[in-house]
Amino acid sequence: MTAAAGLVSYNTVVVALGVAAVGFAAGVVGSLCVLRKRALAGDAAAHATLVGVACAFLATGRRDLVTLLVGAFVAACVGLGMLVLLRRFTRTRDDAATALVIGVSFGLGITLVSGLPAWGYANSAGLEQFLLGHTAALTARDAWLLAAVATVAVAVVAAILKEATLVAFDSAFAAATGWPVSGIDYAVVGLVALMVVAGLPAVGAVLVTALVVIPPVAARFWTDRVGTMVVLSGLIGLVAAVAGVAASATRPGLATGPLVVIAAAVVFAVSFFCAPHRGWIARRAEASQGMASQWSDGEVGP
Secondary structure, eight states, X not given: OHHHHHHHHHHHHHXXXXXXXXXXXXXXXXXXXXXXXXXXXXXXXXXXXXXXXXXXXXXXXOOOHHHHHHHHHHHHHHHHHHHHHHHHHSOOOHHHHHHXXXXXXXXXXXXXXXXXXXXXXXXXXXXXXXXXOOGGGOOHHHHHHHHHHHHHHHHHHHHHHHHHHHHHHOHHHHHHTTOOHHHHHHHHHHHHHHHHHHTHHHHHHHHHHHHHHHHHHHHHTTOSOHHHHHXXXXXXXXXXXXXXHHHHHHSTTSXXXXXXXXXXXXXXXXXXXXXXXXXXXXXXXXXXXHHHHHHHTTOSOO
């Protein structure tokens, strides 16, 4: 009994470390994505990853995490490239182009992943777990891989934060002063694709965008400073990841990925209502005080 408990504890720690690293980095990268209004690009990349997972397996016959994530990253970049081409060379609106890429890529991915066993690839069973994540299968090697990817992503954000912030708030001025706006945009979108792929084992292709979007949106309620928002967003992603893993370990029948997203959503709800200046309660109180002041000054009639 003691040995079994120790094994469960070790597995839980391994999963928590890997998912926490991804959660923190996803929150950090997501801050730039949200500020630049590129959140839906992450959704397009996420839904394209299943095609890459299936193609990587077909090309190599291997199911190790590194091979599958490389295939997912290539597919995510292709999906984003298709999105750029649709926006640039057709008259398709941004929302319609994004929906088109999401629908086609996700449909193709589901077809490939679900069809592989029927086509004689018996050892392909389990690839469908990338839909909602498969944290229980993470090994210590996988956790270190995810932590390394997360570290690289955070380091890149730290290196380009000043330039990315300028582009996010005033791209016209950035271009006029000689900054490579397109290059910075591509770097941000590339980071989003990287974190979407890294988040696949944690929360899966369906929910991974939430891990990139919810933490920065929640953090935005608490601060007006970009640097503070980036750090706070990373911490929210980390807390949500650890809370989701802990809840899943307590209730083994519940999937970790959805619990991580639910934990992030709870933090968002608290931020929405309770943030000191931007929260709903604070804004209602401010509006009430303003109304009371108008009444006392005689500016509002009976």
